[in-house]
Amino acid sequence: MTRTNLSNTDWMVKAQDMADAMRLRGFDYVMRSNGGYLSQICSSAEIFAFLYIHAMNLGPSQAPMIPPAFAGVPGTDNPDYVSGGAYNGVPTAEQDRFIFSPAHYALVLYMALIEVGRMAPEGLDEFNKDGGTVELIGAEHSPGVETTTGSLAQALSQAGGMALGRRMKGETGRLWVMMSDGEFQEGQTWEAIQALSFHKLDNVCVIVDVNGQQCDGPMDGVMTIDPLAAKINAFGGHAVDVPGHDLQAMAQALAEKPKGKPLFILARTDPTRGVPLLKERGAALHYLRFSSAAEKAKYQAAYEEMRGLGN
Amino acid sequence: MEIVSRPHVENFITWSKDKPEVVVLSADLTNSCEVGKWRDTYPDRFFSMGMAEQNMMGFAGGLAREGFTPFIHTFAVFIYRRAYDQLAMSVAYPNLKVRMMGFLPGIVTPGGVTHQAIEDIAIMRATPNMTVLETGDATEVESVLDVAQAIDGPVYVRFLRGEMPRLFPRSEPMVFNQARVIRKGRDVALLTSGIITEEALRAGAALEKKGVSVTHLHISTLKPFTDPTVLDAINEVKYGVITMENHVVTGGLGTAVSELMTDHGLAKPLVRLGLQDTYSHGASKAYLMAEHELDAMALVRAVEKLMNVTLNINQADLDQVRIEAVHSDAKAEAL
Numbered sequence: 001m002t003r004t005n006l007s008n009t010d011w012m013v014k015a016q017d018m019a020d021a022m023r024l025r026g027f028d029y030v031m032r033s034n035g036g037y038l039s040q041i042c043s044s045a046e047i048f049a050f051l052y053i054h055a056m057n058l059g060p061s062q063a064p065m066i067p068p069a070f071a072g073v074p075g076t077d078n079p080d081y082v083s084g085g086a087y088n089g090v091p092t093a094e095q096d097r098f099i100f101s102p103a104h105y106a107l108v109l110y111m112a113l114i115e116v117g118r119m120a121p122e123g124l125d126e127f128n129k130d131g132g133t134v135e136l137i138g139a140e141h142s143p144g145v146e147t148t149t150g151s152l153a154q155a156l157s158q159a160g161g162m163a164l165g166r167r168m169k170g171e172t173g174r175l176w177v178m179m180s181d182g183e184f185q186e187g188q189t190w191e192a193i194q195a196l197s198f199h200k201l202d203n204v205c206v207i208v209d210v211n212g213q214q215c216d217g218p219m220d221g222v223m224t225i226d227p228l229a230a231k232i233n234a235f236g237g238h239a240v241d242v243p244g245h246d247l248q249a250m251a252q253a254l255a256e257k258p259k260g261k262p263l264f265i266l267a268r269t270d271p272t273r274g275v276p277l278l279k280e281r282g283a284a285l286h287y288l289r290f291s292s293a294a295e296k297a298k299y300q301a302a303y304e305e306m307r308g309l310g311n
Numbered sequence: 312m313e314i315v316s317r318p319h320v321e322n323f324i325t326w327s328k329d330k331p332e333v334v335v336l337s338a339d340l341t342n343s344c345e346v347g348k349w350r351d352t353y354p355d356r357f358f359s360m361g362m363a364e365q366n367m368m369g370f371a372g373g374l375a376r377e378g379f380t381p382f383i384h385t386f387a388v389f390i391y392r393r394a395y396d397q398l399a400m401s402v403a404y405p406n407l408k409v410r411m412m413g414f415l416p417g418i419v420t421p422g423g424v425t426h427q428a429i430e431d432i433a434i435m436r437a438t439p440n441m442t443v444l445e446t447g448d449a450t451e452v453e454s455v456l457d458v459a460q461a462i463d464g465p466v467y468v469r470f471l472r473g474e475m476p477r478l479f480p481r482s483e484p485m486v487f488n489q490a491r492v493i494r495k496g497r498d499v500a501l502l503t504s505g506i507i508t509e510e511a512l513r514a515g516a517a518l519e520k521k522g523v524s525v526t527h528l529h530i531s532t533l534k535p536f537t538d539p540t541v542l543d544a545i546n547e548v549k550y551g552v553i554t555m556e557n558h559v560v561t562g563g564l565g566t567a568v569s570e571l572m573t574d575h576g577l578a579k580p581l582v583r584l585g586l587q588d589t590y591s592h593g594a595s596k597a598y599l600m601a602e603h604e605l606d607a608m609a610l611v612r613a614v615e616k617l618m619n620v621t622l623n624i625n626q627a628d629l630d631q632v633r634i635e636a637v638h639s640d641a642k643a644e645a646l
Contacts (some may be wrong), residue, residue, distance in 0.1 A: 010314035042502020074406040075440055076463045140405060147372075151400050157366040158401050161381075164358065169377065188397070199358065 003274055012247045019045035019245075022111040023274045027303045029107070030288055031125060034296070039285040040279060041108050042100040042178075043269035047178065048246045049111035051207065054247070055254060056096045056176050059089025065120035067133045067143050074140075076297035084138065085146030087118050093171040097162065100145050101155035102180035102209075113144050126149030146306040153186035155179070155204065163201045177206045182214040184225045190235060196262040197236025204260055204262040205254070209243065211271040217283035237262050277302045313477040314633070315449035317329075319345045319470070322453045324352050326426035330460075331356070334379050336371055338364050344384035344414050345472050350403035357415050364389045366396035368409075375407035381459065387413025387428030387469065389625065391435060399438060406440045406464045416445065416469035416505060418603065423593030424525030428469070433562020435467045436534045443534040446591075447508045449477040451531055454484030458532075461487070469505055476509050476531075476633065488532040490540045496524030500548040500613055503555045504530040504564050510600060511555055511631040513607035521622045523614055536567040542575060551617045555610060561584040582613045597632060607632075 052058075063086035073080045085091070088098045100109055112125065113119035123143065126132035128244035138145040149155040159175040162259035162273060166173065183189050196204055208228075216222045226230070240253035244267030253265045271285050272278035278285060290296040323346065327333045331340065334356045339361070341347050350357040360367040364385065371381040383390065390411050391398065397545050402409045413428060420426045435443045442462050446452045480489065493508070494515060503511045510527045517630040518525055526544045545552055545568070552572070553566035565583030586603050600606040607629045615622055 041522070073439070074404065076406065085607055138357040147376075147402050151396050154369055154397055154401050157369020157397070158376075160366070161370035161375075163373070164370065164376045165377025165379050167356075168379070188365040191361075191363035192369065195360060195363065195366050195370065198361070208358050 011054045015046070015049040015247050018049040018112075018115045020274075021115050022048065022108070024306055025114065025121075025308060026111050027105065027275065029127075031300055031303050035287065035289045036195070037104065037107050037286075038275065038288040039213060039271035041107050041111060041207070042140060042273040042275055042278065043213075043271040044105060044108055044209040044267075045273070046247055046250075047207055047209055047267050047269070048108060049115075050247055050250045051098070051176060051178065052112055052116045055205070055207075056170065056252060057094070057099060058098070059092060059095050060087040061088070061118040062090050063118075063143065064126075065123065067123050067126055067141065069117065069243060070129055070133050070141060079211070082141065083146055083169070084140055084142045084144055085303050087113055087144045088146070092173070093169070094173050096174045096176050097164070098144065099147055099155050099159040099177045100136055100138070100305065101149050101177055101183060102152060103137045103139070103145070103148075103150035105180065105209075106135060106142060106145070109144045110134060120145050123165065129182050136177065140226065152180070153183040153188045156192040157195070157214055159204055160196050160199070160201055161201045163196075164199060164306050167201070167203060173203075175204045177204065179208045181205055181208055181210040181228070182227060184208075185223050191236050192264070193232060193235040200260045201262055205257070205265070206262060207250070207265040207267060209269055211269045213271050213285050215286050217286075221283070227262075237264050239264040239266055241266045241268060242269075245273055274306065275302060295296070313449075315477050316474050317345055317472065317476070317633075318363050318449040320348050320375040320471065324349050326456050327353065327356075332379050333460075334358065334374060334381050336367050336381050336383050338367050338385045338389060340385050340414070343386075344394055344412065346384045348630045365397045368394045368484075369401045371409045372401035372405065373418055375402070375409050376405070380408045380410060382410045382412060384412050384414070386426060388415070388426060390467070391399065391428070391431045395434065402465050403440045404439050408458045408463065409465045410419055411465070411467045412470045413467060414472055416471075416472050418591050418599040418605070419471075419557070419596050421593045421595060424590045426476070427537045427591050429591065430559050430562065431469070432533055432556075432558050432564070433466070433566070436562060436567070440464050441534065442466045442469050443532070444529055445487075445533055446471050447505050447529060447531065448479055449475050450479040450481055450483065450487045453481070455531070457485050458485050462513065468595050471506070478509060478512070485531050488535055488538050490538050490544075491529040491531070492526070492540065492544075493529055494525055494527040496526045496548070498524045498548060498550050499526070500544045500552045501525050501610070502530055502544075502552070502564060503527070504533065505557050506596075507555045507557050507605060510584060510605065510607055511610055511632070512612045512634065516626045516630060517628040518611065518614060520628075521549045521619070521624060523622065530564060530593055533564060533567060536571060540630055541568070541571060542577075545557075545572060545577055545579065548579075551582070553582045553610065553613045553617065555583065555584040555605065557605065558585050559589075560587060579598050580617055582617060584613055
């Protein structure tokens with residue numbers, strides 16, 4: 001696979017290694033599962049690596065390496081409900097919080113947790129299994145997940161409320177929100193941006209996987225969202241377009257964070273990154289489903305090649 | 312009967328004084344929901360969210376996660392109709408302590424179909440983790456705050472504004488999941504909630520004069536609905552049960568009573584007065600109550616039906632209806 005050109009900075013080497021490892025593990029998993037959300041891993045691996053290796057200030061995980069069984073939905077009669085946010089540490093005043101918006105990226109998040117040592121690789125055995133917490137589209141008991149956001153575009157508002165609450169308590173930690181570009185088709189996202197701006201919640205940082213793909217296919221054929229950065233800026237946010245596999249560019253965007261405005265890093269990504277074979281699928285990138293044994297064999301060969309490069 | 316003007320305005324300010332965790336979110340209906348003075352008193356705890364209820368729900372959930380108890384003040388329809396997915400996923404599922412004060416319940420507003428919350432109880436009762444309360448007078452508007460704040464989870468309140476009667480003494484505040492026994496009798500059990508209780512009281516003396524013995528319960532907790540007082544009242548009457556609510560007859564008080572009776576194998580006739588699977592329109596409260604058979608006369612007819620009698624009660628026999636001045640000072644400033 002193609003490797004990003006790196007500067008000599010240590011964290012970037014580490015983060016790129018992490019992104020590569022996420023793609024490899026994800027590809028392996030999808031092959032063994034006979035299909036899955038591969039393009040999301042390809043597009044967002046660097047985003048998660050940037051967040052977990054560089055951007056977010058998190059404490060050590062407070063959760064078991066092998067995720068526990070599902071212990072029931074939240075409620076007054078269920079005091080044992082454990083937040084998946086425990087995988088990102090105990091919230092303190094100084095530490096950042098991770099709010100995961102596109103719950104359909106759950107597998108990518110689990111891959112990230114494994115690569116940073118917050119979840120055991122064996123935890124993936126629980127993925128999409130009955131009675132487990134490592135759900136297909138996570139909820140707030142799933143590893144690394146603090147809010148329930150499978151109904152898309154609800155996380156930014158929730159993060160806004162948390163940011164407001166933290167500011168009232170004098171906490172200095174930030175809210176990091178990972179979003180997908182399709183969520184900018186929802187009206188609630190724009191409601192949230194105008195409110196973050198109106199209340200000057202600059203303790204919110206958003207990074208968006210702008211991979212141009214959604215369930216029905218390329219976004220340009222479903223509902224365009226561009227010019228995304230200009231729209232966000234017009235709503236009072238501060239948006240920066242960056243090449244989405246360029247760790248240094250993401251770090252630079254973070255450095256130019258303005259006062260009084262939420263930051264949006266728009267990572268323009270390639271949903272076939274690392275697996276160019278996916279380009280043959282044309283529009284059908286959202287979920288990889290093999291149409292024939294021959295197609296699967298081609299992907300298996302591509303996986304073997306990626307693994308060879310890794311070695 | 313004492314008529315109280317805008318009790319929430321001062322009461323909520325006083326009540327919030329020693330509760331720094333209480334914050335208010337408003338969606339451009341601040342004075343309409345009687346929290347304009349609250350905003351001016353506690354500007355650091357008041358957050359204007361603009362006309363954007365979906366986002367407001369998320370902010371409320373986020374604030375609750377950080378230990379605050381947001382009191383959302385807006386019209387009921389914009390809580391459960393406009394932002395239901397957000398309400399369910401960002402607030403109810405995580406069982407967060409968000410208090411939703413839903414103004415303009417049922418047909419109290421001339422604002423018409425867009426402003427009339429007629430199926431809110433049904434939807435909120437069907438929402439897991441949700442507690443559903445309804446206020447029927449000034450004492451309840453004042454005391455519902457303590458009831459709501461004691462609940463470890465989301466609460467939806469059907470709230471009243473403007474001029475309202477004080478039916479119940481201040482010394483008898485609303486109690487969670489406890490019906491008020493207004494009258495005890497042997498023939499018919501009558502259950503009312505919200506503004507309907509005041510209306511039903513108009514028929515009380517007339518029915519008594521005709522020898523009809525009614526047990527009248529006022530209900531302010533619609534979910535949970537497990538108060539044994541209700542079951543006892545239904546058990547003790549001879550002819551049957553009447554529910555009367557400012558809501559569609561599906562999913563509200565009538566349904567809750569029906570479910571309770573079924574669960575306990577109580578086979579008695581039940582007459583459910585309320586909006587009969589219909590939307591309403593913009594008109595005065597009194598006009599709409601008569602149109603939808605939610606007035607005292609409709610109650611008399613329901614009693615006649617249950618007991619299979621003719622009571623010969625006419626409008627003149629009923630207590631006088633209270634007419635609110637359309638442009639009084641007590642009226643909230645805007646729709």
